[in-house]
Amino acid sequence: MAQATATTHRRSGGFWGRIRQSDLSEALWGYFLISPWLVGLLIFVAGPMLYSVYLSLTRYNLMSAPQWVGAFNYGYLAADPLVWQSLKVTAIYTFLGVPMRVVLALLVAMLLNQQVRAMPLFRTIFYLPSVVSGVAVAILWMWILSPEYGLLNSALAKVGITGPRWLMDQDTALFAMIVMSLWGVGANMVIFLAALQGVPQHLYEAADVEGASRLQKTWHVTIPSISPSTFFVLIMSIIGSFQVFTQGFVMTNGGPNNSTLFYVLYLYRNAFQLLRMGYASALAWVLFIIIMACTALVLRSSALWVYYEGELKK
Amino acid sequence: MTTASNAEGLGRPTGSAVARLSALRRRHSVQRTVWRALVYVILLAGSVFMLAPYVWMLSTALKSPAATFTFPPTWIPEPVVWANFTEALEAMQFPILLKNTLQVTVYALAGGLLTSTMVAYGFARTRFPGRNVLFLVLLATMMLPSQVTMIPVYIIYKNLGWVDTLRPLWVGSLFGGGAFYIFLMRQFFMTLPRELDEAAAMDGCGTVAVLWRILLPLSKPALATVAIFSFMGHWNDFMTPLIYVNSIPKMTLALGLHIFRGTYQTQWNYLMAASLVVMLPCLILFFLAQNYFIQGIALTGMKA
Numbered sequence: 192m193a194q195a196t197a198t199t200h201r202r203s204g205g206f207w208g209r210i211r212q213s214d215l216s217e218a219l220w221g222y223f224l225i226s227p228w229l230v231g232l233l234i235f236v237a238g239p240m241l242y243s244v245y246l247s248l249t250r251y252n253l254m255s256a257p258q259w260v261g262a263f264n265y266g267y268l269a270a271d272p273l274v275w276q277s278l279k280v281t282a283i284y285t286f287l288g289v290p291m292r293v294v295l296a297l298l299v300a301m302l303l304n305q306q307v308r309a310m311p312l313f314r315t316i317f318y319l320p321s322v323v324s325g326v327a328v329a330i331l332w333m334w335i336l337s338p339e340y341g342l343l344n345s346a347l348a349k350v351g352i353t354g355p356r357w358l359m360d361q362d363t364a365l366f367a368m369i370v371m372s373l374w375g376v377g378a379n380m381v382i383f384l385a386a387l388q389g390v391p392q393h394l395y396e397a398a399d400v401e402g403a404s405r406l407q408k409t410w411h412v413t414i415p416s417i418s419p420s421t422f423f424v425l426i427m428s429i430i431g432s433f434q435v436f437t438q439g440f441v442m443t444n445g446g447p448n449n450s451t452l453f454y455v456l457y458l459y460r461n462a463f464q465l466l467r468m469g470y471a472s473a474l475a476w477v478l479f480i481i482i483m484a485c486t487a488l489v490l491r492s493s494a495l496w497v498y499y500e501g502e503l504k505k
Numbered sequence: 506m507t508t509a510s511n512a513e514g515l516g517r518p519t520g521s522a523v524a525r526l527s528a529l530r531r532r533h534s535v536q537r538t539v540w541r542a543l544v545y546v547i548l549l550a551g552s553v554f555m556l557a558p559y560v561w562m563l564s565t566a567l568k569s570p571a572a573t574f575t576f577p578p579t580w581i582p583e584p585v586v587w588a589n590f591t592e593a594l595e596a597m598q599f600p601i602l603l604k605n606t607l608q609v610t611v612y613a614l615a616g617g618l619l620t621s622t623m624v625a626y627g628f629a630r631t632r633f634p635g636r637n638v639l640f641l642v643l644l645a646t647m648m649l650p651s652q653v654t655m656i657p658v659y660i661i662y663k664n665l666g667w668v669d670t671l672r673p674l675w676v677g678s679l680f681g682g683g684a685f686y687i688f689l690m691r692q693f694f695m696t697l698p699r700e701l702d703e704a705a706a707m708d709g710c711g712t713v714a715v716l717w718r719i720l721l722p723l724s725k726p727a728l729a730t731v732a733i734f735s736f737m738g739h740w741n742d743f744m745t746p747l748i749y750v751n752s753i754p755k756m757t758l759a760l761g762l763h764i765f766r767g768t769y770q771t772q773w774n775y776l777m778a779a780s781l782v783v784m785l786p787c788l789i790l791f792f793l794a795q796n797y798f799i800q801g802i803a804l805t806g807m808k809a
Contacts, residue, residue: 217631220712224627225639227620228687231680236646239657246656253663299551305544315795316552319559322791322798325741326762327780331562334773342561345577374558381802434650437743441763458652463748468656475652482650 247472257469264473274474276449277457278481280365284453285432288369293424296376297417300383301409314384318377329441332371333358358443361450368438368451379424386420387413418497426489433482454478566590566778573773586774593775594782596768601754602761605671609757610739613675617682617735618728624681625690626716630702640691647684659748673749674739674757686731689801693727694720730801733794737787758783 222229247264249257268274299317303310320328335342336357344354357367390413398408414421436455439445445452445460458478462471560580565573566589567582628640662673681687697720705719721728746760756764762783769775791798 214632218633221627221631221633221636224631224712225624227679228624228643228681228684229639231677232642232646234661235658235677235680236649236654239654239661240649242657242660243653253660299548302544302548305541307544307548313548313552314799316555318799319788319791320555322737322787323741323784324737325743326759326766327741327783330762330766330776330780331558334565334777335558335561337773340574340576340578340773342557342578348577374555377555378802381799430648430650434652440747441743441766455652459744459748462656462659468660472656475650475656478650479653482648486648 243472243475246469247476249469251468252466253468254466260469264470265477267470268473268477273449273452273457274477277452277454280450280452281433281435281454283365284369284435285429288372289425289428289432291369292372292376292379292428293421295373296379296424297383297421299376299380300387301413303380303384304387314381317380320374321377324375325437326441328374329438332374333442336367336371358451359447361446361448364443364447364450368442371438379428382420382424383417386417390416415496415498419499422489422493422497426486429485429489430482433478433485562777562781565773566781568774570772570774589774589778590782593765593769593778596775597761597765597779598753599758599761599779599782602756602758605755606740606757606759609671609674610736613678613682613739614732614735616675616679617686618732620679621682621686621690621731622716622721622724622728624687625694626720628687628691629694630699630715630720631712643684643687647688655748662749668749669751669755671750671755671757674742674745678735678739682731682735686735689731690724690727693724697723726797726800729794729797733790733797734801736790740787 246257248259248261250260250263251257303313303317307313336344338344338354338356338359341354341357343357347354355363358364394412394416395408398412403411434455435453436459439451439453439456440459443451445456454474455478458471458474461467461474564580564582567585567587568589569582569584569586572579572582572584628636628643658673658677659668662668667673667676701719701723702715705715710718741759742757743759743763746757747763750756750760753761753764762779765779766776
């Protein structure tokens with residue numbers, strides 16, 4: 192991608208220098224080709240973003256015209272205990288769940304990269320749960336997590352453990368959803384597997400010559416070499432995790448006792464059940480800021496641990 | 506191998522270096538065998554965790570109501586009740602839901618493929634002022650949480666009188682199909698050599714002909730990936746229909762399944778049968794086009 196941008200720079204440098212007929216017609220073609228996206232950007236992104244900022248400063252229930260309230264919604268939000276509860280739930284789900292999913296995906300990918308026989312079969316099996324998503328999966332897991340007749344607790348009973356009441360207990364409901372999210376680890380695993388297969392073999396050979404152990408090779412060769420993929424997976428997982436909705440809505444509707452009240456679920460309730468459109472818009476902007484802050488943080492830290500090919504290691 | 510090095514060790518005079526080497530080799534090979542066994546054990550355990558839910562779902566979908574609630578549960582349904590499927594599908598009004606879902610997925614797929622290809626081609630192959638900035642904007646919109654625009658977009662559709670119709674579920678796809686698909690196609694086009702375009706232009710191909718006759722036939726893997734992701738995304742989408750649709754004749758399968766669960770709370774045999782049917786097209790698609798799934802995912806991860 193870096194290469195692509197470099198080419199672009201070189202080409203567009205001379206653009207205004209010599210406007211020729213062919214350049215002009217090429218530019219017109221360009222604008223025509225991207226016009227669907229450009230129009231969509233205005234109608235569905237830029238316009239709504241501006242309008243959303245305005246709405247967040249109003250009280251609006253869809254029936255009567257928006258009523259200007261200034262920063263009231265933001266002050267109200269900071270004092271709303273359910274906002275803090277939903278932030279807590281979402282933060283636990285993200286900061287506990289994302290590292291678990293990323294590490295697990297990497298471990299499975301490393302195992303599959305060990306010249307395992309039947310690797311394609313294992314890859315298919317581990318990826319299979321990532322193919323399905325949404326309501327059907329949520330319902331399936333409600334049944335698996337059923338305290339009396341569910342698969343998980345009967346498996347635990349086999350080894351003599353009395354399983355908790357999972358989704359029905361406020362202490363375990365969120366944890367149960369994190370366990371459930373581990374089922375979909377396959378998508379990230381595939382990304383890691385592709386990255387592992389792209390690690391230059393000569394690096395391992397060099398490490399062998401120096402007598403490095405398996406663990407040392409993993410730590411000093413593999414992990415740094417695949418760090419761009421780790422970075423990508425981490426950012427995408429965090430962004431996705433903050434926007435979780437379906438599980439919370441379908442499986443527990445935020446309960447028991449708000450223990451699975453995800454932030455977007457609370458936003459949805461305000462917008463489409465209580466018709467507090469202004470307040471919900473303010474909630475959306477707070478979510479936006481949190482996601483941007485987390486992304487920026489990972490981005491900032493990436494200088495310390497992400498190595499790109501061709502870059503000198505310090 | 507172990508025996509070979511033993512024999513070698515015995516055949517020679519008691520050279521301590523040779524003996525040490527063979528011992529080292531033996532230990533190394535034992536270590537490797539143990540390691541391999543360990544890898545397989547972990548992979549098999551993981552596979553059970555991955556597959557058991559599917560088997561459990563199928564098993565429950567074929568059980569009688571009484572057999573559903575036994576402890577410990579059984580894997581083999583006794584008796585096998587195939588009627589669960591027909592009864593569950595009838596109760597959830599499956600034909601209407603399927604028709605709606607197909608309509609949404611097909612419209613969104615067609616519109617998304619067409620426009621994302623067009624836009625990606627524009628970004629990959631034409632020069633125009635502001636292109637780099639606009640491409641950065643495109644990348645930035647991939648990061649934008651959809652909740653920020655959700656409410657104003659709802660108000661737009663509401664003012665158009667499109668609430669409780671299927672249109673809000675697919676019309677957005679006509680505008681490039683989503684930044685992610687444009688990005689994917691653009692990255693793929695960038696890998697195709699520009700000489701192809703130039704040669705075609707020399708032969709008198711116009712801008713559209715280059716895309717249509719030269720690039721698209723070479724882009725089948727990327728097109729397939731975009732098509733699959735778009736299909737899966739719209740098939741499984743829950744929040745959009747939840748927001749826009751409120752009557753059963755307009756519902757998609759994802760939303761219909763949720764409503765169905767509300768009515769049949771604890772009839773797990775019905776619920777599993779219905780869930781299985783809703784998942785099935787995605788599973789079949791995966792087995793038909795497995796490589797495109799894997800490639801597509803890996804491709805998105807490689808971009809960084």
